[in-house]
Amino acid sequence: MRFQSHFAWPLAASVALVSVPALAQDASSDAMESTSTFDRDSHFNGIYVQGFGGFGSTAKNGNTFGFDTNRDGDFDEQVTTVTGANAFSPGFCNGANGSTRGAGCAADKAGAEYGARIGFDARSGNVVFGGLIEGSRNEAKERASAFSTTPAFYRIDRSLDYAVSARGRIGFTPGGGALFYGTGGVSYAKIDHDFTTSNGANSFNENNDGDMVWGWQAGGGTEVMLTNNLSLGVEYLYSRYKDDKYSVAVGQGTAPATNPFLLNGGGTDMRIQDKYFDTHAVRAVVGLRF
Secondary structure (H helix, E strand, O other): OOOOOOOHHHHHHHHHHHHHHHHHHHHHHHHHHHOOOOOHHHOOOEEEEEEEEEEEEEOOOOEOEEEEOOOOOOOOEOOEOOOOOEOOOOEEEOEEOOOOHHHOEEOOEOEEEEEEEEEEEEEEOOEEEEEEEEEEEEEEEEEEEEEEOOOEEEEEEEEEEEEEEEEEEEEEOOOOOEEEEEEEEEEEEEEEEEEEEOOOOOEEEEEOOOOEEEEEEEEEEEEEEOOOOEEEEEEEEEEEEEOOOOEEEEEOOOOOOOOHHHOOOOOEEEEEOOOEEEEEEEEEEEEEEO
């Protein structure tokens, strides 16, 4: 499944979170009518385990490249030819379909998002406080491509291999049958990168691919008790990671000394310009409470 805009997931999350409260109330009422052992006073209090699955997307569109031609750690220079012209004047886009900008570009790729978690809730009246530890994977890919006057293309894809997160949550349960909550916390993730190019002259070496990076998460959802132990819910989660360690070092290879990558110190480092990797996720959640 592919979505052309990163606005699809926040919109889906909003629709889900608006429509679920009515369903939650109906489910809660039906459950109470169908069983005399449905104990609302004990719900959302104690330990639980949950599994979830859904869809993820990235939050960018049209990323560009940053270049460090003097390798001082600042990716804010322009790669120029021997005449001083911009070597990347054809521009940038998402996923390159060919060696020239005119060949078109592929949008970022949405993908499955899934994982599991364990948590604990403490309930006081209709207010619920809690925390959880979660492991997840999001298969959405963010793409960035640059086009040089050679002509040649340079493309970097990045995706979330896995993340381990710790979040708190606070919610409101109207009578104990359903919980409506907000959640937020920290996340530690492995970001994978894939580099491809049509340039066969220069040498290319990837640095710090797959390094673990820190980030944060925020979102919200609702959870309905189907029985005293089984719950079903829907959740939206936004994640942001600081992905500033990865870069591609461009060397001479078989290129002449007049090659634009070599004119300012013998080589150039490049990376996706935006150092933050953002994802959206909409999840269905199934839980077991003890």
